[in-house]
Amino acid sequence: MSNLRDSAPHAASNFPVDRRTRDFLIIGGGIIGLSIALELLLRGTTVTIVSRNFPQAAAHAAAGMLAPQAEQLPPGAMQEFSYFSRSLYADWTAKIEQISGLPTGYWECGILAPVYQVPPEAARGKDWLDAQEIQQKQSGLNPAVAGGWWYPSDGQVDNRLLVQALRSAVLTLGGEILEGEEVKCLKFQGEKLGGMHTSNYFLESDRYILATGAWSQELLPVPIYPKKGQMLAVQVASELSSSLSPNTPELPLQQVLYGEETYIVPRQDGRIIIGATSENVGFRGDNTPQGVLQLLQAAIKLYPDIQNFALVEQWWGFRPATADELPILGASPYSNLALAVGHYRNGILLAPATGYLMANFLLHSPREGQHQQQTPAYFSAFDWRRFAETT
Numbered sequence: 203m204s205n206l207r208d209s210a211p212h213a214a215s216n217f218p219v220d221r222r223t224r225d226f227l228i229i230g231g232g233i234i235g236l237s238i239a240l241e242l243l244l245r246g247t248t249v250t251i252v253s254r255n256f257p258q259a260a261a262h263a264a265a266g267m268l269a270p271q272a273e274q275l276p277p278g279a280m281q282e283f284s285y286f287s288r289s290l291y292a293d294w295t296a297k298i299e300q301i302s303g304l305p306t307g308y309w310e311c312g313i314l315a316p317v318y319q320v321p322p323e324a325a326r327g328k329d330w331l332d333a334q335e336i337q338q339k340q341s342g343l344n345p346a347v348a349g350g351w352w353y354p355s356d357g358q359v360d361n362r363l364l365v366q367a368l369r370s371a372v373l374t375l376g377g378e379i380l381e382g383e384e385v386k387c388l389k390f391q392g393e394k395l396g397g398m399h400t401s402n403y404f405l406e407s408d409r410y411i412l413a414t415g416a417w418s419q420e421l422l423p424v425p426i427y428p429k430k431g432q433m434l435a436v437q438v439a440s441e442l443s444s445s446l447s448p449n450t451p452e453l454p455l456q457q458v459l460y461g462e463e464t465y466i467v468p469r470q471d472g473r474i475i476i477g478a479t480s481e482n483v484g485f486r487g488d489n490t491p492q493g494v495l496q497l498l499q500a501a502i503k504l505y506p507d508i509q510n511f512a513l514v515e516q517w518w519g520f521r522p523a524t525a526d527e528l529p530i531l532g533a534s535p536y537s538n539l540a541l542a543v544g545h546y547r548n549g550i551l552l553a554p555a556t557g558y559l560m561a562n563f564l565l566h567s568p569r570e571g572q573h574q575q576q577t578p579a580y581f582s583a584f585d586w587r588r589f590a591e592t593t
């Protein structure tokens with residue numbers, strides 16, 4: 203990353219130059235680009251998003267868990283950031299639903315984390331349930347489950363519904379989305395980004411934000427790499443699902459199961475999401491027999507009834523990973539380009555806080571001498587310069 207400035211690509215083009223006035227151009231229309239756009243629009247600015255391929259976004263592939271506790275995110279910046287984001291979720295999704303008129307599937311269902319061996323720290327944990335308590339909390343678990351942790355404040359959102367609603371809210375608020383338009387390269391002029399070549403245009407703006415997820419290295423040498431995750435979904439037996447309504451007590455699973463080898467995420471319509479593999483295979487797509495076998499074995503072991511449900515879908519996606527598993531947020535080496543990449547396995551959870559803090563950074567940065575206090579100290583832990591010496 204130390205040579206981030208030197209290796210930025212340059213290219214010439216005869217495409218039409220688009221000089222319309224806009225405050226911000228966001229590259230990438232996944233959940234992070236959309237969340238920043240929403241917040242910037244709510245604060246009265248004008249925004250264009252350049253989106254190569256909306257369905258490609260990891261936001262569609264995710265499980266939608268909002269799980270800072272179950273994920274055991276490390277104390278410090280990441281934990282504070284993720285707890286802050288979780289605390290924003292109820293109001294944030296309500297606002298998106300109100301603006302878009304679409305549901306998001308936000309569900310404060312809690313997360314149960316069963317284990318097969320009692321860990322030493324269990325005796326000290328106020329969230330710990332022993333073998334009997336956990337079977338009472340969730341019937342149908344493998345009898346070999348020795349206990350587990352109950353995190354009532356963790357939850358889930360239906361990430362596919364959420365990104366559709368979020369996109370609709372951005373459009374409703376006057377945001378522009380150039381769908382199917384790919385940014386081919388960034389054109390730098392000294393210390394600034396002067397514009398960008400896309401499939402059909404040369405686009406210009408005062409300020410730019412890079413939110414290109416796992417594909418970020420295609421435009422800038424940021425240390426982001428893809429971590430593939432395979433997923434699948436089953437549907438509870440039709441004689442059960444025909445009588446289901448939201449929050450129905452008939453749902454066999456009433457909370458997320460965050461197991462040691464798998465997670466199982468019940469949606470309110472009877473669909474159950476099972477994830478996920480974690481693979482370093484670059485951008486090699488597809489579901490593999492090995493991946494599907496691994497997911498099914500672990501899920502059936504934890505919650506045996508799964509073996510009787512209908513297998514309805516399988517898919518995969520690419521998490522945008524960094525070496526230290528923290529995102530890269532805020533400044534870049536270029537004065538008018540901001541970075542919002544590398545949310546790895548918690549980008550759905552972190553979306554509201556990312557939108558909020560990135561808007562603070564963009565509109566009230568210390569450089570402009572305004573409202574520095576609105577950005578918490580931990581935000582600096584996500585600065586790209588932490589990689590400058592090592593990459």
Ligand SMILES: Cc1cc2nc3c(=O)[nH]c(=O)nc-3n(C[C@H](O)[C@H](O)[C@H](O)COP(=O)(O)OP(=O)(O)OC[C@H]3O[C@@H](n4cnc5c(N)ncnc54)[C@H](O)[C@@H]3O)c2cc1C
Pocket residue numbers: 229230231232233234235252253254255256257258259260261262263264265266267268383384385386413414415416417418420421430431432433477478518519520521522542543544545546547548549550551552
């Ligand atoms: C299998 C799986 C399970 C997950 N489960 C969870 C979970 O339970 N909870 C959670 O919080 N997170 C989860 N995540 C992580 C989460 O999905 C990601 O962290 C998040 O989606 C990242 O958002 P993003 O906007 O940075 O990237 P993306 O959502 O991937 O969006 C990036 C977008 O940028 C576009 N783009 C890229 N390059 C260009 C270009 N040159 N020009 C124009 N557009 C471009 C892409 O087409 C894409 O649409 C999961 C991820 C995976 C893969």
